[in-house]
Amino acid sequence: MAVIAAMTVTMVVAALIIGPAVFDQHMHEAGHGEQPQLLAHAQEAFRSAGLASMGAGVALAVLAAVGASAFVTRRIGRALDALARGADEVAQGHYDQPVRMQPTGRELDAVARTFNAMAGQIAGTEATRRRLLTDLSHEMRTPIAAIQVTLEAVEDGVTPLDDATLDTLRAQTRRLERLATDLKDVSAAEEGRLDLRREAVDPADVVRAATGAAAAAYGRQGVRLELDVGEDPPARVRADPSRLGQVVDNLLRNALQHCTAGDGVRIEVRSCATGTTVAVSDTGSGIAAEHLPHVFERFYRADPGRRRDPESVTGTGVGLSISQAIVSAHGGTLDVRSDGPGTGATFTIALPPA
Template sequence: MRSSIMTLGGDQRARATGRGRGLASRLMFAQVLVLLASVLTAAVVAAFVGPPLFHQHLLEAGHAPNSPELAHIEEAYSDASLVSLGVALVIALACAAAVTWHVTGRMRAPLSALADAAREVSRGHLGARVDASGSGVEFDELGRAFNLMASRLEQTEDTRRRLLSDLAHELRTPIATLTVYCEGLRDGVTTWSADTERVITEQTQRLARLAADLDDVSRAEEGRLALDVSPTPVRDLMWSAVQARREDFAQEGVELVADDAAAARSQVEVDPRRIGQVLDNLLANALRHTPRGGSVRLSALAVGDSVEISVADTGDGIDTDQLLHVFERFYRGDSARDRQRAGSGLGLTISRAIADAHRGSLVADSDGPGQGSTFTLTLPRTPAHRP
């Protein structure tokens, strides 16, 4: 056991020593090894191949095999070869050092900038970026990849902060209401009555609905939605959505019209329960923004390989600037600031996430305030019903 521990410690020290060597020393060491191998190869070739060839040429030139001049010339050749190899090795080492210094200098600058930016990101400064160094395509690509990663991290952090802020804002109202009523009941300021029960029940249900919506939107955006996909007639989806909301529309005095004639025989590959949730959210949103005497129209249209299901209302409409934000978490237009009319602010976010999970889409359109709005859900048709 002791020897194993000692061996492990030695390996760790060796790895630490390897990490301690810089890029310049490693590159120089590699070049020296290549140069030594090259010089050694040249020396071996010169020692075993050069002298016999040189001796043969001297004999062919007319020198006697045993003459003193022949031995002296061959010795001079060997000395010249050795000196030449030595001088060449020194010059090659000097050139290798110069090239290593230049290359490592060009490489060290972008790597140091990248390391500094990475340290800044690790400290929470997500705005750190690296500039294009011009040291090569690979370094520029590495810099772009780092900047993209930092941008994504910054966006994720902004989303997290905004979500926590919005969540705290959403929780504040029901919690404050429940606290006031609990303190009133405890101090005897108010008594338990039907109104008290109704308020406490509404606020409790609101908290439960908010928790369920948060769970749904998190699972949807993380791709963890469990979908039970099957071929489903578009008419069945529309009929179920209308029946679920018909009484609410009647109580508010808003006309609800369903028109499935353009897609009567179409089927879509969806999870009926999840798409029913989307249509219910869209109808509820249209009802909240449509005054008494207005109308909401649910229609479907087969377009190529898809079916477009639209919910159009004659209500408040959406400003052009607001169209960019209607699918964000907790976003509400000005006309929905009344907490009695507004939902959790997550319905449209969940709806778009469910549409994306079905390889479809959900978009909003409006001509402006007071001109009504239209939400269009696009879903893929079943292969048998595609043109």
């Protein structure tokens, strides 16, 4: 209303200042300047008609403005009410399309779409959080139960507190420690907080160190481990050698878990103009097509019933997630391929050139 009042005053003042002077000039040009009574009467008629016209125009403008303002305010009010209800729905944990409203305008419609998209992301995050807590509880239960059973056996005198018993307790505590470390690492990697100390690295050296460290475990399980770096030395990549070695370690450990005595694992390192690839192929259990899109998810198991060595500290359930996050942080990719159960699997790291 203040804006309308200011506009009205401005129009009246401008009309009173400019209108009579312009009218008087035209009357003189028309030859009526020597007729003062006629001129005065005409000026008064012009002023009265002008003020009446402006008054009627302002009144109609005010009514139109009030009507338009009420219409727009009502539409905006309905939209804001819908957004407020949507916020309440999200606060109560209902994330399925919380904002429902009729088309109101481009800006408010965009806000509603963005709000619903945000609610969908929150729903996905909440589902991941719940699954993470459930899976974490499951992963922790096994080592905790092993520790508890071992301690009870020692207390009851069933098991002596010898080196073998202490090794079992240490193995399970290391498994818990590794689980905590892995969860911290994968969260840091996914949030872009992973500390990378990059340098020019020969990927063949990293792979040789990883295969050397894994050789004993492979030998105990009767699984062949082969390394092929090609005839030409691979090109160097700019990477954190410790983190890159962690990825190769995880892939070798994962391959061993899916192999039995007599199977084999082969690592190939190749370079080309687009970068360097490290492929870890095994002849183990393989992966069904429906599981392939999920193998890099935290705690995902293609075969929940697959036995794990209870004495092992490996297999925390997040190794592949960490590996993919680390490779992504280096600007590369980590992919998996398998023709199905019983055909083995191949995990391929692709890194850009240095």
